[in-house]
Amino acid sequence: MSLDYQVPLRDMRFVIDEWIDAPAWWRSVPAWEDVDGAMAQQVLEEAARFVTERIAPLNSVGDLEGCRFEGGEVAMPAGFREAYADFVAAGWPTLALDTVAGGQGLPQLLEVALQEMLAAANHAWLMSPGLTHGATACLMAHGSAALKRDWLPKIASGEWLTTMCLTEPQAGSDLALLRARATPDAVHEAWRIDGSKIFITGGDHDLTANVVHLVLARLPDAPPGTKGLSLFVVPKWTLGANGEHVRNGVHCEGIEKKMGLKASPTCSMRFEQALGWLVGEPHRGLASMFVMMNAARLQVAMQGVGHAQLAWQRAHAYAHERTQMRAVSAPAHHEGEPGRAAPIAFHPAMRRILLDLRASVEGERAIGYWIGYWLDVAARHPDAQERQAAGQLASLLTPVAKAFFTANGFAAASSALQVFGGYGYIHEYGMEQTVRDCRVAMLYEGTNEIQAIDLLVRKVLGDSGGALRALLAHVTAEAARCTAAGDPALTGAGARLAALVADVQRITGEIAQGSADDRELPYRVADDYLALVGWLLLAFAWARTLRIALNAPADDPFYAEKRTTACYFFAYPLAAFDHRLQLIEVGCRVPLPHV
Amino acid sequence: MSLDYQVPLRDMRFVIDEWIDAPAWWRSVPAWEDVDGAMAQQVLEEAARFVTERIAPLNSVGDLEGCRFEGGEVAMPAGFREAYADFVAAGWPTLALDTVAGGQGLPQLLEVALQEMLAAANHAWLMSPGLTHGATACLMAHGSAALKRDWLPKIASGEWLTTMCLTEPQAGSDLALLRARATPDAVHEAWRIDGSKIFITGGDHDLTANVVHLVLARLPDAPPGTKGLSLFVVPKWTLGANGEHVRNGVHCEGIEKKMGLKASPTCSMRFEQALGWLVGEPHRGLASMFVMMNAARLQVAMQGVGHAQLAWQRAHAYAHERTQMRAVSAPAHHEGEPGRAAPIAFHPAMRRILLDLRASVEGERAIGYWIGYWLDVAARHPDAQERQAAGQLASLLTPVAKAFFTANGFAAASSALQVFGGYGYIHEYGMEQTVRDCRVAMLYEGTNEIQAIDLLVRKVLGDSGGALRALLAHVTAEAARCTAAGDPALTGAGARLAALVADVQRITGEIAQGSADDRELPYRVADDYLALVGWLLLAFAWARTLRIALNAPADDPFYAEKRTTACYFFAYPLAAFDHRLQLIEVGCRVPLPHV
Missing domain, CATH: 1.10.540.10 (Acyl-CoA dehydrogenase/oxidase, N-terminal domain)
Incomplete structure (x- = not known):
């Protein structure tokens, strides 16, 4: 093993x-x-x-x-x-x-x-x-020519590492509350940054010779709120007039003791008259910063997939090695001795966990890579309209992937830990570390609740459903291909997929309609709505996978396992779609008390 | 705060x-x-x-x-x-x-x-x-007079602490695989124990002058399997002939590095010709040990409640202190300034979490204490039949409470961590420790999957549903009291409760019937079945709570909050009952592949 x-x-x-x-x-x-x-x-x-x-x-x-x-x-x-x-x-x-x-x-x-x-x-x-x-x-999108010359090459190559300095003690999800300030430095034709930032990943370390911070701060004439934030490049070391390295006023004041990611320093930073250079327009720092955050959100989504993959393969390996109790059934090819303890992978409770893990991680991989594909189309397609549509689709899918995959990643790690029994709780087998490490992905780069509001309020309702229609068209097309294929399992999957699309359309309409008189409605159902779309995407992934696998050589075990997992997915885990739908229907009807 | x-x-x-x-x-x-x-x-x-x-x-x-x-x-x-x-x-x-x-x-x-x-x-x-x-x-149930004289008083008072030594590296859930052995020691009219045990909580420590181990081991003539296990008292220190303290052959070989419970030593123990005394009959050690395990399972269930309580109150306090973003709505009594950041407790996503936590922990408390009440009836009722019935009810409820409350406790801790945002991930605010500490409760004293099999296969199907019928009679009586009360909310809760009972009866019958031809069926649905009964119990708890609260003074905020939480429970979280029912129906129909 x-x-x-x-x-x-x-x-x-x-x-x-x-x-x-x-x-x-x-x-x-x-x-x-x-x-x-x-x-x-x-x-x-x-x-x-x-x-x-x-x-x-x-x-x-x-x-x-x-x-x-x-x-x-x-x-x-x-x-x-x-x-x-x-x-x-x-x-x-x-x-x-x-x-x-x-x-x-x-x-x-x-x-x-x-x-x-x-x-x-x-x-x-x-x-x-x-x-x-x-x-x-x-920096490519918003940096001046001088910034690009001085900083971009070493940042892009990885020679110098970077941080994103947003959060302050009083301002996490709400950047309007940021207080760090920037004052002009006429001598250097730059700015002096003062303020404290917390939760700065890699705020200091010994991996690279320099650490370059991208810092949100307010100019002296800045309006309050998020429209008064400007973005600055603030390096640990600056270049002096004669090319010498000068220590900048950037100080790490400590690192957090965290649940996991022990090998990643989460720093409290103090900027004290630190020399910085403005990135992009004054007061427009948030727009520049969002370029970073969107890229980061898909990365975080893939962390969820990576953790689920590790959880799945470890649990699978362990479950086939560890023997406990006689099994009620064994796989067809297995020649066990009756009465002897069986691999725990034979026990139904363990098979449910293992199949759930596999269905989740392989479905998510398809969707995550598909978002990567749309980012490529958005960047490289010759037709501008196609580029725009692809960008909108990726932008719709990204918060779903970020929140759904990271929540599933945490659940997957905990389920895999369960397969290990008591061994799961000790460090040696690695599972408890995965649970600790992956939990943060539900919090950073915008909490999962923020992603849900971004999806429903901004990208679905705010867009009058345009991007959602494009997504549902892709899913509907897949459903049609499946139902047309003639295989009974595939026809069933296609019909189910089409029904899910209809459910999503209907409930989205109800949310839009109900929100007119009940401003709180979308916020009440946003998390369930995000999960609903997540399950739709997994169903889409598994329907297409089943269609491909049914056309593959019957004796190739890779495709045989795909068929098995797809059928399992449509029978068991997809029930969660109905659960989320039910919760949204409740949310449309029942106001939420204050507590 | x-x-x-x-x-x-x-x-x-x-x-x-x-x-x-x-x-x-x-x-x-x-x-x-x-x-x-x-x-x-x-x-x-x-x-x-x-x-x-x-x-x-x-x-x-x-x-x-x-x-x-x-x-x-x-x-x-x-x-x-x-x-x-x-x-x-x-x-x-x-x-x-x-x-x-x-x-x-x-x-x-x-x-x-x-x-x-x-x-x-x-x-x-x-x-x-x-x-x-x-x-x-x-010891009270199975110890000899001599054992009771020598060991019981100091164990019962807590002057000496005890351990339960079951697990060996190859034998966790499956005690049939235990290898530790006992050989007679004629000189001391006792036994010599040899073997290795792992995951021994408190196997060594400096809290008490002696540590008394209860150890499962095999006599030389023991049959294989669980029917060949005997139980022994094996202390760290024995009393010599002249009353002097003699170090016994009990050695702690190390402690585990665990996810949580850092302040509780989980020891690897080596018994080397350790002097021990038999508890109860030879080869009947498991029966004696089960007395310990059943008591322990309710304790573990209450750990789930305790963790959920801590999670709930911390999340509630933090959510009312921390301000981020404007809120779509505020509670009636709140005089906030428009445009200012609101306590995050006002945001619907946070309210959903807080209400879920509250509904879960207060419902569980009622059920957990109710089990304690039935244990008292089982011990103290003058009528033997009543004692037996109460004991059976407690025995039916205990695995549900153990698995359902600990799974909910872990989920509650993680949800509460989410309320803290990034602060939840660092040690200082305590939430990450709760997540780490409480995770073990799903594993020890029988994994939650073992509890589910104990419930469905042994205590429901094995008993032809007798204990379940007794439980459902209590729930049905409560449903009748609610529907008879005349209040519309309460009538609704009573009707819903009666419908849940009917669902549980129907699906239990289907499982029993289907299991005749499909031996794997109950094992496939056991975890969902346990959760189904768990949700039924919470509905029972909240229906009765609502009934009491509606009869209480209208202006007492304690009861007003109970009414609010009860109505929330029936609208939102109870949807999970339907989800579990759907999964069981799938499990009755769809075989589970090997993976």
Whole structure:
């Protein structure tokens, strides 16, 4: 039995080549004439090798050793610095970065797969380079020529790591309450930043020679609220007039003792007359920052998938190794001795857990990569309207994936822990660390409740349902393909999928209608609505998977397992859709008391 | 804002005096002529004072400091030893112990409330005396006169702490696989125990002068399986011929690094020619041990309630203190300034969480205490048939409470953590510790999956539904009282309750019928069935609560909040009953593949 993380390359290939059929789209993009399924596979194999050899082995030791805060600086656990240097040297940070910015220009879809691997292998380690892409995108979109010249290359390559400094003690989800301020510094043609920030991931560390902070603060003439926030580049070290390194007024004041992610320092930062440079327009910092946050939200969604994958494969391996109690039934091929203790994987309660885990993680992988695909379409399609539509679809799907996948990831980790019995509760088997590490993904980059409001209030109701209609059209098309195929299981799946679409349409209409007189209604049902869409997406994923698997060679076990899991999904876990629908119907009808 | 644990004395009094009306029953018990509602309240107030002043303050520091294993012995965190000495000196271990065994002979119902307080205040600390009652009951029921003379008084009083040594590396849920052995020692008219045990709570510590282990092992002539297990008293220190203390062959080999309960040592134990004394008949050790385990299961259930209580009150306090974002609505009495950030308790997503927590914990408290009441009836009722029926009811309810309350406790802790946002993830606010500590309760004393099988296969199907019928008769009687009361909300609750009973009856019949041809069926649906019964019990709890609250003075806020929460419960969370029912119906129809 190996509990080491194994990258699910076969399933990744299935999603990319068959479920999405990404290679057909890549062929239509001039810049990707070299990119095809084989090449993608090669990149993922290379990534898998790096991740399993260099990153995964540091997961448990990083948790045990943690970060040390000494003399105002943070020391990372043993091995982290070397692994990060190799990560940069191998060019992994620039995989999907545009070639004009010095990147390799590969599809975002592959970057999404890489993020899943890194999260599964070592979530805490991944936190350090977690902001690289967001900061790069932010500076590319909003940075001045000088900022791009001085900071972008080293940030994009990963040579310098970055942070996102939003939160202050009184301002978490509500950025309108931020107080950090910026005053002009005429001598340096820059700004001086003062204020305190908390929960700053990687606020200090010894992985890179410099740490570059992107800080939200208010100019002296700033209006109150979120429309008075400006964004600044504030490095730990600045360059002096003669090119010498000058320590900036950026101080780490301590690191948090957290539930998990022990190997990722969460810093309290104090900015004291720290030299900073404005990114984008004054008072428009939030718009610039949102470029970072949207990229980060899909990464967080893939952390949920990575954790669920690790949970699933560990629970599966353990359940087949560990023997306890006689089983009521055994698989057909099994020649057990009657009366002897059976692998716990034979026991129905364990099979329910294992099948739930598998249905969840493989369905989510398809949806997560599909979002990556739409980001590629949004960036590369020759037609502007197609680009816009793809961007809207990705933007609709991102909060669903962020909240639904991370909640499922936590549930998956806890379920897998349960499979291990008492062993799940001790550090050695790794499951308890996964539960602790993954819990944060439901909180950061916007709590899951914020995602639900973003989805329902902004992106569904605020858009008059336009983006939702586009999504439902894709699902309806899949339902039609399934019902047309002639296979009874597939026809059933297609009919169910079509019924789910009808339910979502109906309930969305009811919410929209009811909200006119009852402003609180959408906020009351938002979390259930997000989960409802999440279950719809999983049903979409499994219907298409079943359709593909039924056309595959009957004797290939990979597709046989897909068929089994798809049928299980439609029978058992999808009942959660009805539960969420029922709760939304209650929410439309029954006001919520104050408590 | 105080995040310190506050014992919910008002609600405890409500459950004891009104929901159960225990004082009416106490009056009928001759031994309890002094016991009434006022006296019970006094005991609970005293307990609350002790728990909040002496035990709760050690919770966070115990987690941070943990236990130390040095030189083969375990040192407990600072303050634990003194608090335990005071606990014993105040007589808390013997609260409900029979007066003939030196106890105070008070109702079990009060002991159940004490267990809830201790778990909420400091679960790790509670682990140390966690086996005292089980070991006492075991020795009282099965110990020889000599054993009772030599060991019982100091075990019952708490002067010596005890352990339960079942698990071995290859044998967790499956005790048939145990290998530890016992060989006769003619010189001492005793036995020599050899073997290794793992996951032994309190296997060593410095709280008491001696540690007495109750160990399952096999005699030389033992048959294989669970029918060959014998139970032994094996102390760390024995008494020599001249009364001197002799170190026994009992060795702690290390403590586990766990997810939580850092202040409770989980020991690997090695027994090497350790002197032991047989408890009860040879090969009948499991029956003796089960006396301990049943008592322990209700304690674990109350840990779930305690954790949920702590989660609920902390989340409630924090949500009213923390302000973020404008609210769509505010409570009627609130005079907020428009445009200012509101307490997050005003936001609907947070209210849903808070109301779910409250509905869950207060409903569970009623049911948990009700089980304690039935244990009292089983022990004290003059009529043997009533005693037996009460015992059966408690025995039916115990696995439901153990699994349902602990699963809800973990979910409650995680939901409360979510209310704290990023602060929930750091140690300081306590929520992450609660999540880590409470997770174990789903695993130990029989995993929650084992409880579900115990409930459905043994106690419902195995009993031809006799105990279930008795339970449903209680619920049906409550439903009839509610529908007869004339209030529309109460009539609705009564009708719903009656419908739930009908659903449970119908689905139990279907399971019984289907199981004849499909042996795996009950194992496939057992977990959902247990949850179904759990939701039925909560509905029972809230229907009766609503009935009582509607008869109470309209202007008493305590009862007004009960009415609000009851109506919320029937509208929102109870939808989970339908979800579980749907899953069971699927399970009756759809076989489960092997994976």
